[in-house]
Amino acid sequence: MNSVQQIQEALKADIKQAIIQAELATEAELPAIVLEKPKEKAHGDYATNIAMQLARIAKKAPRQIAEDIIANLDQAKASVNEIEIAGPGFINFFMDNSYLTDLIPVILKEQDAYGKTNAGNGHKMQVEFVSANPTGDLHLGHARGAAVGDSLCNILDAAGYNVEREYYINDAGNQINNLAISVEARYMQALGREWPMPEDGYHGKDIITLGEELAANYKDEWVNKPEEERLAFFRSYGLKYELKKLAADLEQFRVTFDHWFSETSLYEEGKIEPALNVLKEKDYTYEKDAATWFRTTDFGDDKDRVLIKNDGSYTYLTPDIAYHKNKLDRGFETLINIWGADHHGYIPRMRAAIQALGYKANTLEVEIIQMVNLFENGEKVKMSKRTGKAVTLRELMEEVGIDAMRYFFVMRSSDAHLDFDMDLAKSESNDNPVYYVQYAHARICTMLRQATEKGFSINEDFDANLLGTEKEEDLLKQLGAFPQVIVDAAQNRTPHRMTQYVFDLSSNLHSFYNAEKVLDAEHPERTKARLALMQAVRITLANALDLIGVSAPESM
RNA sequence: GUCCCAGUAGCUCAGCAGGAUAGAGCAACAGCCUUCUAAGCUGUGGGUCGGGAGUUCGAAUCUCUCCUGGGACGCCA
Incomplete structure (x- = not known):
């Protein structure tokens, strides 16, 4: 908790105290006190609507309630000026902003760590994202999922959650057989043979390259091998090739995972039967038409599903249930799937499935991109997926750059x-928000x-009282809000909140820059104070950009 | 047909655990470089928050309904 958050919490506690003291409501009746930042500066630094909320409980007019609260509030204790x-019936608070001057030394000292809090209390969570089939290049949808997922993880981490990033590899289903026959076709074609691409094949350019690579390395060695042996080889070769490529592309996109989880491992380690048995034992399954069904309608699904x-x-669905059981067995308290x-x-x-396994429905959150x-x-x-002409993550990285994409x-x-x-x-150009x-x-x-x-020199040795212009105060307030912005973005799972913050802070910086001169030999003390402020803004900007995976260049 | 998401300024979008006069960027218009990078800043105009009803002191925000756009509804993965 930084100084700004401490001030807010203290103010809330004091308001609560004042309400109880004025006998407007008991502690049990009291709704949560919300302090909001008014849009209008004229409405103060903070405002609360608690007097209106209490109108029914206290059976008094909101403005009268507000009077009573103020009468019982120790202003000096709550750092309130006015x-x-x-x-x-809004109560507007104009704060004693002297606490803001303590902010810069804190930021200069914390550096990369500024903004981090322990709000999440180490809550153990896992975010599974991208998880694209290893059968082709990542396209734009995956890229967005990767950017959002990675940024969300960064933000959760900064807000004090214990977060693990995972990629689920669908390496067990039909699509891998299709990969094998697609690789086979491209291999044969690379050797100049007539070998049409199968209907369900993958038409991506990457498979063509892969076929050429195989042809170059193995010549016609695999042409006359038994089909089963040949396909098994192409299958494992193709899988390794695709996974390596996926990981490399993602890493270049500044996205790395703590864990790559293989679907096949669920089969190899016998994880599927036990998961199935849990559902059977709890009587959530039945047999019909020679198939085994999962009664998902018990949990609000519109029809039952075949297992x-x-x-x-x-x-x-079946291995996927086993997979999610495995996640829960690993002790994650919240699962986020993107x-x-x-x-x-x-x-x-x-x-x-989550509920059938005995967990609350909200244990699993799904963020739809x-x-x-x-x-x-x-x-x-x-x-077009069929012709493989979809724009890939890699192509876009080359064409527009990683920073802009992220x-x-x-x-x-x-x-x-x-x-x-x-x-x-x-x-x-200035149209481009990234620039x-x-x-x-x-x-x-x-x-x-x-x-x-x-x-x-740029250090903590400066007089903060020399910072007092409106734009300087705006910057300071915004810097102070940063930790709370991270917490909000984490709790609401809204990484786009961070781009807004970065943009607003940049806007205030540019505005300040045009209004005031920082380097001024005639006012060395003020220059030192402003340099410290600039350094604090720089650190905060860099930290915020880091959370969304965008670089912070030192010159442009 | 059922379900999900969206509909806010000319365009692209914020705001949606109800709050004060609904915001930003772009586009339009008018200004600011002998001064730390003008890749910047300052100002002006621009809205029936898709339509309608309801809930209440108060609705872009919650409920219902209708309209429009997108997506999903496999013993595919």
Whole structure:
């Protein structure tokens, strides 16, 4: 908890105390006291609507209640300068902002750690994301999921949650057989043979490259081998190749995982039967039409789901239930799955499984990432999975750069469709929010560099009382809010909140920069104070950018 | 047909555990570089928050209903 949060908590506690003292409500009746930051500066630093909320309980007019609260509030203790009652019964607090001057030394001292809190209390959670089939290149939807998932993990981590990142590898189903026959076809084609791509094959360019690689390394060695042996080889070779490529692309995209979990391992380690047995023992299953069904309708799904098909094999759901049981067995208290919009229909049955296994429905959270539409020259770029012409993560990284992608993909709320404007993302102009934000950081670096050259030292040895302009105070307040912004973004699972914060802070920095001169030989003391402020802004900007995986350049 | 998401300024979007005069960027218009990077700043105009009803002191926010756009509804994965 930093000084700003301490002040807020203290104020809330004092308000609560005042209400009880004034006998407006008992502690049990009292709703949570919410302090909000008014949009209008004229409405103070904080405002609360508690007087209106208490109107019914206390059976008094809101404004009268507000009077009673104020009368019982020790202003000095709560660091309040001035209180006013406004509108229908808002209580506006104008704070004694001297605490803000303590902020800069804290930020300069904490550096990379500034913003981190223990709000999450080490709550053990796991975020599973991307989890794309190892049968082709990552496309835009995966890229957005990767950016959002990674940023969310960073934010949760900074807010004091104990978070693990996991990638589920679907290496057991039909799609891997299709991968094998696709690799086979590309291998044969690379050797100049007539060998049509099967209907269900993967048409991605990566498989063509893979076929060529095989042809170069093995010549026609595999052409005349028995089909079973050949396909087994292509299967394992293809899987390794694809996984290596996925990991490399993601790493380049600044996304790494703590754990890559193989679906096949569930079979090898016999995890599926025990999971199935839990459902059977609890009588959530039944037999019908020579298949085994899971009664997901008991948990609100609109129809029951098959677990074991009439040919004896499992549906996709069955190992997935075993997988989620495994996650829970590993002791995670909350599971977050980040899925593409096309999987949202899958949520009720997975949540049913969680409950059937004996856990609360909200143990599993599913964040749905809506579609990405790519725009170039003002026109929507058409994508086709069949022809393999979808734009890949790698191509986009090469074309628009990682910083722009990371920023754009988390810029919007995840449940809104995203129009990705390639021209904007590529443009090195003020239209591009990534440049705007990075420029703010680079600008500060330039000032700090020149300050050092001119012999100014940047450290905690400065007089904070020399910082008092409106823009300086705005910056300080915003810096102080950073830890709480992280907590909010973590609790609400809204990483896009972080891009907003970065943008707003950058905007205030640019505004300050144009209004005030930092390096001023005629006012060395004020210069030192402003340099310290600039350093604090720089650290906060860099920390915020780091949370969303965007670099903070020192010059541009 | 059922379910999910969205509908807010000309465009792209914030705001949605109800709160004061609904915000930002872009676009439009008017200004600011002999001064730390103008990749920047300052100002102006712009809205029936998809329509309608309800809940209450108060609704963009909650409920119902209708309209529009997108997605999902396999013994595929």
